[in-house]
Amino acid sequence: MTSLPNLSSEYAEVFPELVKAAAPAPTPEPQLVVLNHELARDLGLDPEWLATDEGIDFLLGHRLPDAATSVAQAYAGHQFGGYAPVLGDGRAILTGELTVDDQLVDIHIKGSGPTPFSRPGSDGYAALGPMLREYLVSEAVHAQAIPTARALAVITTGGTILRETEQPAAVLVRTGPSHIRVGTFQYVRAQNDLELLQRLTGYSLQRHYPAATGENPGLTLLAQVVEHQAKLLSDWMHAGMIHGVMNTDNMTIAGHSIDFGPVAFLDAFDPNAVFSSIDFAGRYAYGNQPVIAEWNLARFAEALLPAIMQPADEQVMSQDEAIREATEAVVTFRHIYSTTWADRFNRRLGIPQAGTAELGTDLLEQLRAADADFTSFFANLADVARTGTIPEETSPELSTWYTQWLQLQPDADQVAALNPVYVPRNHLVEEALTAAVTDHDFSVFHTLLAAVTTPYERHDAFAHLEQPASMAYSLNYQTFCGT
Numbered sequence: 001m002t003s004l005p006n007l008s009s010e011y012a013e014v015f016p017e018l019v020k021a022a023a024p025a026p027t028p029e030p031q032l033v034v035l036n037h038e039l040a041r042d043l044g045l046d047p048e049w050l051a052t053d054e055g056i057d058f059l060l061g062h063r064l065p066d067a068a069t070s071v072a073q074a075y076a077g078h079q080f081g082g083y084a085p086v087l088g089d090g091r092a093i094l095t096g097e098l099t100v101d102d103q104l105v106d107i108h109i110k111g112s113g114p115t116p117f118s119r120p121g122s123d124g125y126a127a128l129g130p131m132l133r134e135y136l137v138s139e140a141v142h143a144q145a146i147p148t149a150r151a152l153a154v155i156t157t158g159g160t161i162l163r164e165t166e167q168p169a170a171v172l173v174r175t176g177p178s179h180i181r182v183g184t185f186q187y188v189r190a191q192n193d194l195e196l197l198q199r200l201t202g203y204s205l206q207r208h209y210p211a212a213t214g215e216n217p218g219l220t221l222l223a224q225v226v227e228h229q230a231k232l233l234s235d236w237m238h239a240g241m242i243h244g245v246m247n248t249d250n251m252t253i254a255g256h257s258i259d260f261g262p263v264a265f266l267d268a269f270d271p272n273a274v275f276s277s278i279d280f281a282g283r284y285a286y287g288n289q290p291v292i293a294e295w296n297l298a299r300f301a302e303a304l305l306p307a308i309m310q311p312a313d314e315q316v317m318s319q320d321e322a323i324r325e326a327t328e329a330v331v332t333f334r335h336i337y338s339t340t341w342a343d344r345f346n347r348r349l350g351i352p353q354a355g356t357a358e359l360g361t362d363l364l365e366q367l368r369a370a371d372a373d374f375t376s377f378f379a380n381l382a383d384v385a386r387t388g389t390i391p392e393e394t395s396p397e398l399s400t401w402y403t404q405w406l407q408l409q410p411d412a413d414q415v416a417a418l419n420p421v422y423v424p425r426n427h428l429v430e431e432a433l434t435a436a437v438t439d440h441d442f443s444v445f446h447t448l449l450a451a452v453t454t455p456y457e458r459h460d461a462f463a464h465l466e467q468p469a470s471m472a473y474s475l476n477y478q479t480f481c482g483t
Helices: 010-014 037-042 053-059 128-143 183-191 195-206 217-239 286-309 318-351 357-369 374-379 382-387 396-406 414-419 426-437 443-452 459-464 471-476
Strands: 019-022 033-034 071-073 077-079 082-084 092-100 104-112 150-162 165-175
Touching: 010 071, 010 092, 033 128, 033 443, 037 150, 037 382, 053 150, 071 077, 077 183, 077 374, 082 286, 092 396, 128 426, 128 443, 165 471, 183 286, 195 217, 217 286, 217 318, 286 318, 286 459, 318 414, 374 382, 382 414, 426 443, 426 471, 443 459
Parallel strands: none
Antiparallel strands: 019 071, 033 150, 071 092, 077 082, 092 104, 104 165, 150 165
């Protein structure tokens, strides 16, 4: 490339009240560890150029076009149920936006050093292992067609940071539709600035839901976010994904997954599964996720309430009416989620929708009773559909379920196309990160990355990646937010 990519700073220019200037810390000896060539090309970037010194400087935010200004974004949030009025990007920076197919795409770097929003005692840096985890998991989620932020690169800085041990410091370069969160609206609501709230509401609609119509922008935005989050949660549940830190500052307005530090995946099916080291009460357990999402959306509705009451200077709605309308919008989450979940389940089972409403819930009950591996069970369903042979050592109850399912003549090809063989199993992720960080061997990471980014294609070379961890490992496994 002869010139820097055409990066803009629209969000920073439109909302100076919601950002603070932030410069990435110096990187003494940056080294590109992993680069997402496919994503780079989709963004109109040249992967070969990104691997040059100039390209790495661009990714790190050290070399930006004149039109771009790097900033840290302000937001608030409920964290494990407790409200924090000011959070913000404490170790992340928005370097700008690319325009791709007339849509803005954020370029956001994480682990880039302290910002004006860094918490006391935080250095703003990140270790290599957690950044590789975010890269691996986000790309695996994307490969399953789940809306998500995506990883463009991981770059070591040449420095080290002290956590439990001394570790190489690294920066994650990620992309997404935006980083506007429920917590962004909570921050604005706390400023008691109606004009700013109306402006953020209109901007969010224009940027993320331009086709949405309605006389009341606040209600229109609320309805769109509720719908997209309901569908996203259905995706998470079908993937066996446990986000681990579903705070309101981690729920995006665009309806995509973000922040994968404590994310884990089910081994045996268990609605009570919790892996996050800081989720002591199980608030964000696997089975609680839809309930928590609706709770978060209720907080979003509260933040939007003044804009709903007064969408324009000449239009005023009473508080009681606004609360009623907002509550009705939030409650639709349940219907959208359950409908989407059931439809997705039927498609995964390769069966028509009529007459099968209880088949999915009955299956999950049997999987829980049998401590069955979640991913393996669904990955092997296509073979059962093709052969009509129920696996040996199947419990009588599960055998009855198989028989009922086979009587519906499931579409084996559809089953194979919608049930992943490979997911980022927790023990495999840890093995890959340990090999990369401790042994400087990235082959394990790249093998796992190749498998989880082609998750529906079974390969002999990846056979070892299908095996679940031991029960003892799963019961004692913990994830961390990652710094």
